[in-house]
Amino acid sequence: MDFFTNMQAQGSHPNNLTFATILKSCCSMSNPLPIGKTIHARILRFDVAFDTVLENSLLAFYVKCSAFEYAEKVFDSMSVKDTVSWNIMIGVYLQSGDMEKSMDLFRRLNVKDTATWNTVISGHLQNGFGKTSLDLLYQMVQVGSSFNTMTFSIALLLASSMSILQLGLQIHARMLRIGTYFDGFLRNSLVDMYSKCGKMDKASLATNGNLCGSMVIGYLQNGLLGEGLKLFINMFRERVEINEFTLASVVSACANAGLLDFGLQIHSDIVKNGHMMDLFLRSSMIDMYAKNGQLDVSWSVFELENSRNLVLWTSMLSSCASHGDGRKAVGLFEEMLCRGIKPNEVSFLGVLTGCSHAGLLEEGCQYFRLMEEVYGFKPCVDHYMCMVDLFGRAGRFREMKDFVERNSLLGLGIILRSCLSSSLVHKDVEMAKWVSEKLVELEQPCVILSNNFANNNRWEEVSKTRDLMKERGLNKQLARSWVAT
Incomplete structure (x- = not known):
């Protein structure tokens, strides 16, 4: 942006490529929409001839800013639309939850590349339309469109989310047949798919004997606590990198199984080695201490985090509610609302549980109405x-x-x-x-x-x-x- 400003100050006029590049730079800035709209205005003022690359850059910019109305106007004004343009707009409607418009654009597009199929399959899956995603995946196979790494990743996610082992086996076989490189992400996706389908023996084979956090999570999800913790300990001893998601899963397992001592060892190691705790790991810590009767420690973990998100607030108020401290849970819920944090269904469940334990009938009725009438959640x-x-x-x-x-x-x-x-x-x-x-x-x-x-x-x-x-x-x-x- 500094170079762009100096360029104009010295009398050099930006061209299509300059504007396309600077629009990408805007996306990484804080509050990018006003800056990008100013750039758009300069393009019009300098009477720069639009080409497809520049128009796609504008489209992508408005989409990343969630300014879907502006993106739609740019798309409608384009005289020439390439596959990238169509893919971006299909993604816009999928992000906004307008499945009908996304499918209308998808059907109108004559040439659908792999990115197009990936966008529409992934979008439907993220919006909860797993059956439609499955149908689209089979259509992609029928028309002979090639699979890339992203396609395999989406397909494995689809198989795991719907627990369709047969689909997962077909995808795995296709990966082996065409010689797809099994990078760490794809290997983890395979392990996750087999774990969700309850096939831990196949999940273990997919790791090729490597110690893997996904395997730990898979064991825990299938109720194999002993195997999961044993593998976790081996990873720790072998100094295999363990991410926050694996740590959070192990801590949650300790909470549910009452293994406070094991959870304390994990917490001590995190502090001793200076590891950063993300919000989900911190939330699991709050839950673990609360479920093991250490509500005061849960409070300490909660108060150490300055940038508290919905997950953290909900964990703390639910912990207070489960310990019978209903008024404290209600107070946390009110403070959360005052800070502008929008509650979800779990937050409301926590505060209603607190009201129940404290006998706060009027407050409970008020929160139940708030959940339905203001936030639109179905109980x-x-x-x-x-x-x-x-x-x-x-x-x-x-x-x-x-x-x-x-x-x-x-x-x-x-x-x-x-x-x-x-x-x-x-x-x-x-x-x-x-x-x-x-x-x-x-x-x-x-x-x-x-x-x-x-x-x-x-x-x-x-x-x-x-x-x-x-x-x-x-x-x-x-x-x-x-x-x-």
Whole structure:
């Protein structure tokens, strides 16, 4: 940019190549859009003749700035569009989630190169249209378009995300057949695919005996904690470079398995060797200490990070909620909103859990409405469970019943069982009876209700409940013990 400014100051006029180059430079600057728009204005003022290279540079600039409206205008004004132009615009619509427009452009493009296929397959996969991505991949094979390294990487990601082993095997065979060079990224993609498909033996073969972080993650994802930690220790002893993602996965495994001592050793090594912790690794540390009863240490890890993102805030407030400190979780959530950090579904689950543990019914109802009406998130079963638990703890059974019916939750046994448990705690027999009838309609036994009737000497209701269970073929599940006698 300095050279560009000096060039004009000395009376030299930039040409097409100069402007195309400087537009690329703008993308690496802070707040690039105003600067790029100024460059665009100078192109028009100097009456520079547009060619395809310059127009594509403008297109790419506006796309990188997420100024899709400007990119669309540039594309529409182009008299000559090459494959690069079409690929950029297909990518624009995929980034904005407009799948219909992206496919319309894709169909209109007569000559589709490998980059075009990569863009449209990857874009649909990222937007959650795995089936469409799979169909497009098979179309690419049928038309005979060649695969490059990026294609293989996308195809393996598709196979792993959909857990289609047969597809992964076909891709692997094609890589071997055409002699594709297995760089570290592709090898990791292969390991990830086999791991996601539960084939750790094949994943191990794909590493050629090399110690690999992807293998550690694969073992952990498949519940093979011992094998994963053993490989991790071997990597550490052999001084193999271990990235933050592998460390975060191991720390998360330690959190879930209660291996605090192992997690402490990892944390100590990170500090001792001066390794930087990214936000995801720090989040895993917060979770590990909280799950092992060390909430004060979780706070220390949280407060050491200045640039806190959504993941870090959510980890901390969820940790407070799980420890029963609901008011602290609510306070963190409010502070997060004040700092302009947009919450996600997990953040709302954390704050609703906190409200439930602290008995903050009004606040919980407020956050539930905020999640739906302001942020547009559709509640999942866990969100509904928090709300049902909130109503139940407060003994507000009429509101709980209205909530369950209004949200069409009568078909979810886990919700009804929570309602039943709360009604029995508060000894609301009528509510318990209503819930039980709904559970029986779902063919789920109501032994708890029968026992409750018996405790209150309501033998007629006991008899009716037992008869209804027999009529539906519902039997009490026999208890089992692992303790040897």
